[in-house]
Amino acid sequence: SKSKKKETLLTLQGSICSAPPRPFCRDPAPPRSVAERGISCVLQDGEVFEKAGVNVSVVFGQLSEEAARQMRSRGKVLKATEDGKLPFCAMGVSSVIHPKNPHVPTMHFNYRYFEIEEADGTKQWWFGGGTDLTPTYLNEEDAVHFHKTLKEVCDKHDLKLYPKYKKWCDDYFYIKHRDERRGIGGIFFDDMDSPSKEEVFQFVQSCAKAVVPSYVPIVKKHCHDSYTPEEKLWQQLRRGRYVEFNLVYDRGTKFGLLTPGSRIESILMSLPLTARWEYMNTPPESSKEAEILEVLRNPKDWVH
Amino acid sequence: SKSKKKETLLTLQGSICSAPPRPFCRDPAPPRSVAERGISCVLQDGEVFEKAGVNVSVVFGQLSEEAARQMRSRGKVLKATEDGKLPFCAMGVSSVIHPKNPHVPTMHFNYRYFEIEEADGTKQWWFGGGTDLTPTYLNEEDAVHFHKTLKEVCDKHDLKLYPKYKKWCDDYFYIKHRDERRGIGGIFFDDMDSPSKEEVFQFVQSCAKAVVPSYVPIVKKHCHDSYTPEEKLWQQLRRGRYVEFNLVYDRGTKFGLLTPGSRIESILMSLPLTARWEYMNTPPESSKEAEILEVLRNPKDWVH
Numbered sequence: 216s217k218s219k220k221k222e223t224l225l226t227l228q229g230s231i232c233s234a235p236p237r238p239f240c241r242d243p244a245p246p247r248s249v250a251e252r253g254i255s256c257v258l259q260d261g262e263v264f265e266k267a268g269v270n271v272s273v274v275f276g277q278l279s280e281e282a283a284r285q286m287r288s289r290g291k292v293l294k295a296t297e298d299g300k301l302p303f304c305a306m307g308v309s310s311v312i313h314p315k316n317p318h319v320p321t322m323h324f325n326y327r328y329f330e331i332e333e334a335d336g337t338k339q340w341w342f343g344g345g346t347d348l349t350p351t352y353l354n355e356e357d358a359v360h361f362h363k364t365l366k367e368v369c370d371k372h373d374l375k376l377y378p379k380y381k382k383w384c385d386d387y388f389y390i391k392h393r394d395e396r397r398g399i400g401g402i403f404f405d406d407m408d409s410p411s412k413e414e415v416f417q418f419v420q421s422c423a424k425a426v427v428p429s430y431v432p433i434v435k436k437h438c439h440d441s442y443t444p445e446e447k448l449w450q451q452l453r454r455g456r457y458v459e460f461n462l463v464y465d466r467g468t469k470f471g472l473l474t475p476g477s478r479i480e481s482i483l484m485s486l487p488l489t490a491r492w493e494y495m496n497t498p499p500e501s502s503k504e505a506e507i508l509e510v511l512r513n514p515k516d517w518v519h
Numbered sequence: 520s521k522s523k524k525k526e527t528l529l530t531l532q533g534s535i536c537s538a539p540p541r542p543f544c545r546d547p548a549p550p551r552s553v554a555e556r557g558i559s560c561v562l563q564d565g566e567v568f569e570k571a572g573v574n575v576s577v578v579f580g581q582l583s584e585e586a587a588r589q590m591r592s593r594g595k596v597l598k599a600t601e602d603g604k605l606p607f608c609a610m611g612v613s614s615v616i617h618p619k620n621p622h623v624p625t626m627h628f629n630y631r632y633f634e635i636e637e638a639d640g641t642k643q644w645w646f647g648g649g650t651d652l653t654p655t656y657l658n659e660e661d662a663v664h665f666h667k668t669l670k671e672v673c674d675k676h677d678l679k680l681y682p683k684y685k686k687w688c689d690d691y692f693y694i695k696h697r698d699e700r701r702g703i704g705g706i707f708f709d710d711m712d713s714p715s716k717e718e719v720f721q722f723v724q725s726c727a728k729a730v731v732p733s734y735v736p737i738v739k740k741h742c743h744d745s746y747t748p749e750e751k752l753w754q755q756l757r758r759g760r761y762v763e764f765n766l767v768y769d770r771g772t773k774f775g776l777l778t779p780g781s782r783i784e785s786i787l788m789s790l791p792l793t794a795r796w797e798y799m800n801t802p803p804e805s806s807k808e809a810e811i812l813e814v815l816r817n818p819k820d821w822v823h
Contacts, residue, residue: 494784
């Protein structure tokens with residue numbers, strides 16, 4: 216029913232807009248353990264959405280050796296105490312929405328704050344996050360609307376941000392073994408720690424507020440589109456790629472899987488309800504399936 | 520039809536029994552590249568099997584830095600040339616069979632030979648492999664038959680092998696983030712390089728020959744069992760776990776994804792045709808679903 220759908224959207228909207236908590240880690244980290252608090256809201260097998268989840272989480276703990284290694288490998292200098300301990304605190308909001316209708320794209324966003332206490336007591340902090348779209352089929356109008364909404368938010372803070380974060384998004388969501396991106400991108404950034412915590416937090420809040428206007432109009436536009444069994448099948452194959460990216464490459468998922476005591480159901484909430492893998496599925500040239508693949512292989516600029 | 524099914528089984532049997540090629544790498548490795556030859560046979564959406572593949576492959580190449588790092592992390596001493604090159608050759612046969620009927624378990628096996636040429640020209644070689652079973656529901660009789668067949672093969676070579684390789688299998692197919700094994704195990708080993716190449720090769724051939732008698736009787740016994748939609752759903756959730764193990768932990772898959780030029784369709788052939796992820800699915804106590812989970816959390820000895 217219409218009112219049910221509206222209710223669903225409003226609930227999601229509410230969760231989405233509740234944004235991250237004020238990013239200061241006041242609680243002391245309990246030694247040698249991970250304390251996690253958070254709220255997960257998941258809608259499953261709904262009328263419009265196959266699976267949609269919004270997760271708010273706050274984690275205090277000690278960085279695992281593997282997690283510290285991964286952070287150092289991207290250039291972080293982390294001075295651990297003699298016994299190798301690195302207390303951290305992470306908090307964020309993340310969401311993945313997998314619609315039923317293959318003409319409604321999947322949307323993901325995640326905004327997070329990270330703080331690490333080094334051996335000498337100094338604290339490193341940074342923000343990261345992004346919003347990105349994964350359509351089963353290409354709809355240029357939707358792609359332009361989505362990117363334009365994100366660009367406007369970026370431009371208000373700094374004109375240099377959108378081009379940089381748009382490219383970062385295309386680079387980050389790269390499924391190397393397929394030579395495909397997960398979707399048509401959006402914005403993505405990490406390790407953002409200047410000019411000041413207040414300013415970066417303002418920017419992150421603006422990004423989070425742009426999620427609903429960037430995505431909900433696309434859902435409303437297509438959620439009643441008719442589709443064929445073949446289109447549903449292609450969607451399922453694309454869901455398989457989504458699973459591949461999340462389990463093989465995604466930094467957040469990897470961090471979660473490596474952190475003892477973290478809440479696995481929240482971490483894997485991002486996986487679709489259903490997915491499919493066929494051997495050697497190659498869409499025919501000039502098909503709608505080949506059209507989206509082309510864009511996933513060679514990312515386009517949707518707004519200038 | 521019966522004859523079609525028999526044909527399918529015979530074809531699979533044929534492929535399975537064709538075992539690895541004689542394990543000596545005679546071809547020179549082309550510099551800075553990977554040459555791969557192999558045959559993949561995949562049956563998809565069949566009458567008995569949802570997806571079944573047998574893959575024979577021979578790869579010559581240079582170890583990627585990440586692959587060398589992973590090998591060193593499990594204790595290998597590898598002396599690279601000045602420019603960091605480590606020529607390798609790998610060959611093997613692998614197969615995953617995902618049946619349609621939830622009362623027929625998934626079976627996987629892989630037997631492989633690996634050779635690395637070090638900077639001083641010395642060659643390191645080893646064999647690895649195993650056969651393991653992943654049921655959706657527990658059938659003790661089947662579990663005993665499967666393990667007994669593998670134990671007999673091991674016992675003929677050395678009475679110490681089965682207990683060691685059974686435990687190795689339980690340890691290897693561990694999905695850490697779920698605290699579950701992928702299935703009820705079988706045998707698994709790696710880095711097997713003694714007493715001699717001939718003897719290890721003999722053992723590996725015996726293991727490969729045991730695949731059909733360990734598994735095919737179970738397929739025949741259950742492929743006509745009736746099942747409910749709920750049982751099919753539980754199978755799909757277990758398939759999700761199969762995907763999680765293969766993409767997050769499996770050494771072969773990881774090696775393949777890290778090796779530039781390797782054939783991605785062959786590597787990901789092991790993924791099921793369909794899989795499912797539900798948020799917070801916990802089977803009720805004393806259910807058939809809880810019964811298999813208990814065994815996946817606390818592996819049992821099926822034969823003594």
